[in-house]
Amino acid sequence: MRAAVRHEFGPPEVLHVEHVDTPVPADDEVLVRVHAASVNLGDWEILTGEPPYINVLGTLFAPRPRHPVVSSSAPAASPRKRGWFSTPKYKILGGDLAGRVEAIGRKVTRFRPGEEVFGDCGIAGFGAFAEYVCVPEIAALAPKPASLSFEQAAAIPQASFIALQGIRDKGRVRPGQKVLVNGAGGGAGTFAVQLARMYGAEVTGVDGPTKLEMLRSIGAHHVIDYTREDFTRNGQRYDVILDMAAHRSVFEVRRSLTRNGVYLMAGGSGTALWQSALGPLVSWSGNGRVRMLLAALRREDLLTMIELVEAGAVVPVIDRCYPLTEAGEALRRVGHKESLGKVIITM
Ligand SMILES: NC(=O)c1ccc[n+]([C@@H]2O[C@H](COP(=O)([O-])OP(=O)(O)OC[C@H]3O[C@@H](n4cnc5c(N)ncnc54)[C@H](OP(=O)(O)O)[C@@H]3O)[C@@H](O)[C@H]2O)c1
Numbered sequence: 001m002r003a004a005v006r007h008e009f010g011p012p013e014v015l016h017v018e019h020v021d022t023p024v025p026a027d028d029e030v031l032v033r034v035h036a037a038s039v040n041l042g043d044w045e046i047l048t049g050e051p052p053y054i055n056v057l058g059t060l061f062a063p064r065p066r067h068p069v070v071s072s073s074a075p076a077a078s079p080r081k082r083g084w085f086s087t088p089k090y091k092i093l094g095g096d097l098a099g100r101v102e103a104i105g106r107k108v109t110r111f112r113p114g115e116e117v118f119g120d121c122g123i124a125g126f127g128a129f130a131e132y133v134c135v136p137e138i139a140a141l142a143p144k145p146a147s148l149s150f151e152q153a154a155a156i157p158q159a160s161f162i163a164l165q166g167i168r169d170k171g172r173v174r175p176g177q178k179v180l181v182n183g184a185g186g187g188a189g190t191f192a193v194q195l196a197r198m199y200g201a202e203v204t205g206v207d208g209p210t211k212l213e214m215l216r217s218i219g220a221h222h223v224i225d226y227t228r229e230d231f232t233r234n235g236q237r238y239d240v241i242l243d244m245a246a247h248r249s250v251f252e253v254r255r256s257l258t259r260n261g262v263y264l265m266a267g268g269s270g271t272a273l274w275q276s277a278l279g280p281l282v283s284w285s286g287n288g289r290v291r292m293l294l295a296a297l298r299r300e301d302l303l304t305m306i307e308l309v310e311a312g313a314v315v316p317v318i319d320r321c322y323p324l325t326e327a328g329e330a331l332r333r334v335g336h337k338e339s340l341g342k343v344i345i346t347m
Contacts, residue, residue, distance in 0.1 A: 001019070001020060001021075001022040001130060001131040001132045002017050002018070002019060002020075002130070002131050002324060002347075003017070003018060003020050003069070003092045003127075003129060003130030003131065003324075004016070004017055004092065004093070004094075004129040004130070004324060004327035004328070004345075005017075005018045005020060005069060005071060005091050005092055006047060006088065006091060006093070007088070007091060008088060009047070009048060009049035009088055010047070010048065010049075011048065011332075012047070012327075012328030012329065012331050012332045012335075013328065014047070015047065015327055015328040015331065017324060017325050017327070018071045018072075018073045019071065019072045019073035020069050020070055020071045020072065020073075020092075020130070021069075021070040021072070022131075022132050023066075023067035023127075023132060023133065023134040024067075024134075025103055025104060025105040025108075025134045026066065026105050026134070027105040027106045027107040027108075028105055028107050028108065028136050028137050028138070029066075029104075029105045029108070029124075029134040029135060029136050029137065030101050030103075030104050030105070030108055030111050030117070030134065030135050030136075030137055030141065031101070031102045031103040031104070031132055031133075031134050032097060032099040032100065032101055032102065032117060032121075032132065032133055032134075032135055032141075033099050033100050033101075033102045033131065033132055033347075034097050034098075034099040034128055034130060034131060034132065034133055034347050035098055035099045035100065035150035035154075035346065035347055036097070036098050036099070036149075036150040036151045036153070036154040036321075036344050036345065036346050036347070037094045037096055037097045037098075037128035037129055037154055037344070037345045037347075038096040038097075038154040038155045038157075038158075038159075038187070038342045038343065038344050038345070039094075039330050039331055039333075039334045039342070039343040039344070039345065040095065040096065040158050040159065040187055040334070041186065041187070041267065041334055041335070042095070042158070042267075043093045043094060043095070043129075043331060043334070044331050044334050044335035046088075046090060046093055046126075047093060047331055047335070048335065049088070051269065051270050052270070053270040053273060062089065062125075063122075063123055063124065063125050064089065064125055065089070065090055065091070065092075065124070065125030065126065065127065066124050066125055066134065066136075067125075067127070067134060069091040069092055089125075090125060090126045090127075092126060092127040092128075092129055092130050092133075093126050093127075093128075093129050093331075094121075094126055094127060094128030094129035094130070094133075094345070095120045095121055095122035095126055095128060095157070095158055096118075096119075096120055096128060096154050096155070096156070096157045096158050096159075097118065097119065097120075097121060097128035097133060097135075097154055097157075098116070098117070098118035098144055098150040098151070098153035098154040099116070099117065099118075099150065099347075100114065100115065100116050100117070101113050101114060101115045101116075101117055102132065104137075105137070107137075108137045109137070110137055110141075111137065111141070111143075115143060116143065116144040116146070116150075117141050117142065117143055117144055118141075118142060118144040118148075118150075118153035118154060118156065118157065118302070119135060119139060119140045119141035119142055119157055119299075119302060120139070120140045120141075120157040120158050120161070120297045121133050121134075121135045121139060121141075122158070122297060123136065123139045123140070123297055124136055124139060129324065129327050129345055130324075130347075131324075131347050139297065139299075140157060140161075140297035140298060140299050140301075140302055141299065141302075142299050142302040142303055142306070145306055145310060147310055148306070148309065148310075150346075151318060151321055151344045151346065152309070152316045152318065154342075154344055155187070155316035155317075155318055155341075155342035155344060156302065156305050156306075156309070156316055157297075157302060158187075158188075158295070158297075159186075159187035159188040159190075159191050159342065160188075160191045160301065160302075160305045160314075161295040161296065161297060161298065161301055162188040162191075162192070162244070162266050162267075162293065162295040163188050163189075163191035163192035163195050163242075164191070164195060164301050164304065164305065165293065165295050165296065165301070166192060166242040166264050166266060166293050166295075167179070167192055167195040167196050167199060167240070167242065168195065168199065170262070170264050170291060170293055171196075171240035171242060171262060171264060172240075173195075173196055173199040173200075173201050173239075173240055174199065174200065174201075175199065175200025175201070176200060176201070176202070177200075177201045177202070177239040177240060178201065178202050178204070178236075178237070178238045178239050178240075178258075179196040179201040179202070179203050179204070179238060179239065179240045179241075179242070180203075180204045180205075180206065180231060180236075180238040180240070180241045180242070180256070181193050181196065181203065181204070181205050181206065181220075181241075181242050181244070182206045182207075182226075182231070182241065182242070182243040182244060182245055182246070183206070183207060183243065183244030183245030183267070183268075184205030184206055184207045184211070184215050184220065184223075184244075185205070185207035185208065185210075185211025185212075185214060185215055185340060185341075186207070186244055186245070186337075186339070186341075187334075187339075187341065187342045188244050188266065188267075189205065189207065189244050190214075190215075190218060190317040190341050190342075191305075191314060191316075192242050192244075193205050193215060193218055193219055193220050194218050194219055194313070194314045194315065195308075195314065196240075196242075197218075197219035197220075197221075198308070198313050198314065201239075201240070202221050202222075203219065203220050203221050203222070204220065204221065204222040204223070204224060204231070204236070204238070205220035205222070205223050205224070206223070206224040206225075206226050206231050207223075207225075207226060208225065208226060208227060208337070209225045209227060209228075210340070211340055212225060214317070214340050214341070218315065218317065231256060232248060232252045232253055232255050232256050233255075236256060237256055237257060237258045237261065237287075238256055238257060238258065238261060239257075239258050239260070239261045239262070240261065240262055240264070241253060241256060241257065241261070241262075241263045241264065242264045242266065242293070243263065243264065243265045243266060243267070243268060243272075244266050244267045244268070245267065245268050246265045246266075246267065246268025246269060246272035246273070246276070247268055247269050247272065248272065249271070249272070249275060250263060250265070250272060250275040250276055250290050251275075253290075254287050254288060254290065255287070257287040257288030258287065258288065259287055259288065260288060261287060261288035261289075262288055262289045262290075262291060263276075263288060263289070263290045263291065264291050264292075264293040265290070265291070265292050265293060266292075266293040266295070273292065275290070276290055276291065276292035277292050316341070316342060317340065317341030317342060318341055318342050318344060319333070319339040319340045319341045319342055319343050319344075320333065320339070320343055320344070321343075321344040321345070321346050322343070322344070322345050322346070323345070323346060323347075324345055324346070324347050326345075327345050330343045330344075330345050
């Protein structure tokens with residue numbers, strides 16, 4: 001099969017389409033022929049190894065790929081001497097996918113060959129930027145409804161896990177509350193804005209100037225251009241702040257919380273991450289609570305999102321589609337923050 005493979009950390013140029021062995025499903029796995037995969041900022045971070053904490057956390061805690069990548073079209077990577085944290089664990093990136101079940105392992109009961117599915121294969125060690133990938137049956141994989149294209153379905157999983165679990169589960173957003181989504185114009189943010197609006201909140205979306213019009217079009221009541229205004233200094237207070245691009249100290253952000261508000265940090269700088277990880281301590285004094293949001297990959301959440309999308313309550317915002325041969329360009333667009341919504345790679 002063809003796959004976008006990298007052998008080292010670096011810019012998109014380290015990514016090449018190679019012929020590699022097609023993985024064979026284990027007893028508990030489904031082999032999916034990928035039709036579309038979507039790019040998350042996390043893919044860029046894993047590609048480049050930046051910020052470094054992603055790399056350290058990934059090396060220590062993230063699952064090993066279940067299938068070795070054996071390339072038949074490229075010379076073996078030069079055996080450069082590398083440190084523990086500088087050897088990429090994942091050669092084929094990509095978590096979000098939509099495609100058709102090609103084969104199933106002996107113990108698989110939930111899926112049948114030929115069925116259209118979508119989901120997140122991160123738990124199996126990624127690999128969606130390829131023509132085929134094996135996904136454990138218990139992973140976040142669900143039937144794809146015919147009403148959604150492969151591209152739309154591939155746009156949903158990871159971004160919507162963060163958004164749904166942030167807005168519905170951890171934020172417990174209720175009608176009349178004020179919700180601010182920072183990094184609202186990205187993959188996860190566009191879902192979060194729509195969900196917060198659906199749950200009856202007054203929604204403020206913060207992002208760069210090119211994304212504000214789109215944010216209004218998907219339901220943001222107010223928009224803030226972060227290049228012109230610092231939301232932590234405008235005197236407004238919010239019941240829930242969901243932060244996809246945390247670059248301020250959590251102590252600054254807390255100024256913008258109501259007394260019982262909650263700040264959920266999902267992505268951003270290493271400093272903000274460590275501060276949020278100490279959330280219960282940080283929350284001890286002052287306004288509201290500070291929490292790090294670690295999204296779980298859940299099949300039930302995929303099913304919820306499908307219901308919402310089919311009902312028209314939430315729309316996946318798709319920026320552009322790229323062929324597999326331009327996977328590097330697709331990653332660059334996300335990494336350089338040029339996308340309006342989700343970037344898709346089609347096979
Ligand atoms: N917690 C978890 O479980 C989990 C799981 C997966 C991913 N993540 C993380 O979640 C984050 C968001 O992912 P994503 O796929 O939605 O990323 P994305 O599509 O790149 O969106 C990020 C958005 O933030 C904006 N932004 C950048 N700097 C900003 C600033 N200072 N203030 C406000 N907005 C700013 C970007 O727009 P500009 O064009 O203006 O820069 C972009 O629209 C990533 O860091 C990812 O690693 C977390």
